[in-house]
Amino acid sequence: MSMKWTSALLLIQLSCYLSSGSCGKVLVWPTEFSHWMNIKTILDELVQRGHEVTVLAYSPSILPGPNNPSALKFEICPTSLTETEFEDSVAQLVKRWSDIPKDTFWPHFLQVQEMMWTYGDMIRQFCKDVASNKKLMKKLQESRFDVVLADAISPCGELLAELLKIPFVYSLRFSPGYTIEKHGGGFLLPPSYVPVVMSEFSDQMGFMERVKNMIYMIYFDFWFQPWDMKKWDQFYSEFLGRPTTVFETMAKAEIWLIRNYWDFQFPHPLLPNVEFVGGLHCKPAKPLPKEMEEFVQSSGENGIVVFSLGSMVSNMSEERANVVASALAKIPQKVRYNQNILITVVNILSSKTRAFITHGGANGIYEAIYHGIPMVGVPLFADQLDNIAHMKAKGAAVSLDFNTMSSTDLFNALKTVINDPLYKENAMKLSSIHHDQPVKPLDRAVFWIEFVMRHKGAKHLRVAAYDLTWFQYHSLDVIGFLLACVATVIFIITKCLFCVWKFVRTEKKRK
């Protein structure tokens, strides 16, 4: 009987719940770094549940290739880009972004835009190579995929889905200024209480902050473009054989899986086809390797402090390293420095960890939330400053400027988050919110991907806003019409009154 139970449970876990009873086929448009790490968690779960997952990869790829043991299938697509071109471009992106001064908004975002365009141009080249490769497209067509999964920050997935005539699902962390969410996803984010992403504001804004937030919003809504839209729109129109835009194509997404949740993000309006699945990559800590376990245990009552700068920064200057080292030497906790490998952080953040010194990447912060660890943030670039600002507003982190902080600053910050019980309390509160959801984030993400495969879409969750032009959406035509009506009525009444007055005057004169 015990055997029977086991096999029944196994059956439940492996069945894919598609209407046909068979498993589905998922096509993945790739993405990089922490984005990829996060999406891979979903893909691994899909494979676990019996689905077939195929990732389109650059031939000079940074993705785990066929030599890398993975249950995912990789379809290597020939491209004119060389490996060096690609890696140089990515390395440049990281370097340039970290070098942009953060305290100047306009120059900052002008440079961010320029960088994203350069990166986007490379993606577009690869996208063109794939979409115009007749042999490859025929092969993909014949594979009869059920759904395309893509990160909305790297366009092309939606184009392939349109060409292959299959539904697509997005995963997205965020886009600068929420441009993609708003123009592609139709999100409603009122500037009065939703701080523009990367503004570092919380949802409790004073008057001048709301003024700044409004200016940021206007800038992002009307001037900022995440990619060179003219080129992209032209490219999509060409391949789809009708005048269209990237955002119009993106708006066809069935589901948006946003890698965020209300333990991290400030609450804001959402749409029925948007699921907040932040922290889906977090898992209970596995037993540590023996050497690490001994290290953690040897820390005794004082516990340990974990230090990590994430997957994109591989080294720091000697001067900065010395500042960090001398601060860490002063605290009673043992310190673990993790370079580059997030996976290790996952396992170390345990009950023994007293604080987490982090660059503020979203994945790392979610690990800290998951385990309820207070943070010292040393954000470097991209969304990291904003992420740390969120944790600071929620009372679970102290923020420092990595490039200018002194050894004493770091020491004091560590002392604060370790010794002031409020930080631990707030971190634990976020943790309890994170763990207390009706369905775990990863299961929800997988559920909606499977839903789209089962029902060939999720049209019942799509707001009709997607079918409106921007002036219809904002009711500008209706308001214009109503104002015209009111003006006409006022005009007619005035005219009549004038006539009556004139008539009365003439009559009077005649008398």
Place this chain on the structure above:
Amino acid sequence: MSMKWTSALLLIQLSCYLSSGSCGKVLVWPTEFSHWMNIKTILDELVQRGHEVTVLAYSPSILPGPNNPSALKFEICPTSLTETEFEDSVAQLVKRWSDIPKDTFWPHFLQVQEMMWTYGDMIRQFCKDVASNKKLMKKLQESRFDVVLADAISPCGELLAELLKIPFVYSLRFSPGYTIEKHGGGFLLPPSYVPVVMSEFSDQMGFMERVKNMIYMIYFDFWFQPWDMKKWDQFYSEFLGRPTTVFETMAKAEIWLIRNYWDFQFPHPLLPNVEFVGGLHCKPAKPLPKEMEEFVQSSGENGIVVFSLGSMVSNMSEERANVVASALAKIPQKVRYNQNILITVVNILSSKTRAFITHGGANGIYEAIYHGIPMVGVPLFADQLDNIAHMKAKGAAVSLDFNTMSSTDLFNALKTVINDPLYKENAMKLSSIHHDQPVKPLDRAVFWIEFVMRHKGAKHLRVAAYDLTWFQYHSLDVIGFLLACVATVIFIITKCLFCVWKFVRTEKKRK
């Protein structure tokens, strides 16, 4: 071993999942008719899970009293209202509402408002009787409830929660023109694609429909008041000892459990503290009583048609009854007429049912969606016309005017929904959407009530909009400030240019 399994499962079902490990105490502000039927499903489930549920009831109550077998506790509150006063008022409400001509928008809603005010005045009297009853309030205080559950359409629950200093959760079907959702809940419902409730529009509106929808919205936003707000606001200010309004008090709700879902409602934006739990009262059909089962089976291939006018209408005129009877006599299906008792409908709507003739109450429509039965709608009043309009737009119903339809109209409508496979297909599509959710509606409703009890609220889901005034919310102060800045700059530049021009002219003249 089998025994062990059973007891383990039992334990899971009975444990309340509160942080203390103990079960919670729920205080319920009552509501009427189908609203009560729906909320009672949640209450029964809470009791099933081990929580203690206390319903505040009028002494001359229409609620099941202590004599009525129920696991709910009823706290009978003395009130100055007599049973006759109450029942008369309700009967009048139903009668008057059904008599208002539906084709005239303005007179219709003026009368709806008047009716709601009369009903609201009665609720306020009862609310005053409870809140000023020191002995009762002391008893409630001492009972240490964890949460108040109320229907947002019947105010007072939020006042009691404030007085008792405990969090509260709303259940709500809808309010006319979404006034409560917007002013109390901060819902965002853009008039360009969200039809105003009771407008009978779908989300696919043409230009003139959008114009009408905008006018409706302006009317509801600025003129319509679901209750006599002046009296209510004064009453709340008095009892809370500070100047406040009903809507301000309502805005403190932790969670809004909306009795709707995207199988019924057109998708629109929502907030993180809003859960759509429509159809939570639906359950798989139980075996029918023998007499009924024989009736259903005897229908053979043709199946049956179920006819119900809901819980509020207890009889129809002889003339109308004849029209219905003569249409039903012509169809090959057997017919079941259910007067007054929704519960029976639940059980009859089965695979043998070919069509459901319904007045369009939300509960009945959800039964039809749950079982995938196409409908003939004969809406009478309140939201029924709008509900049927929704089902019609989704291709699962044909709509008729009950008061003017002929026998042939009904016969043709029945023939259409029974013989045109598209209606059955669409009804089944809605059914499959309804059943394919990560968590069942009832479980989600109970989860969030328990969440509020566990965490003493759900503040992390509250948008900061609740803390803003209406002009801050719409950024009017910010826009005003920015326009003033722009005007000042333009003024200064113009002034400077003018000075320069003047100077140049003077110089020229001098020469």
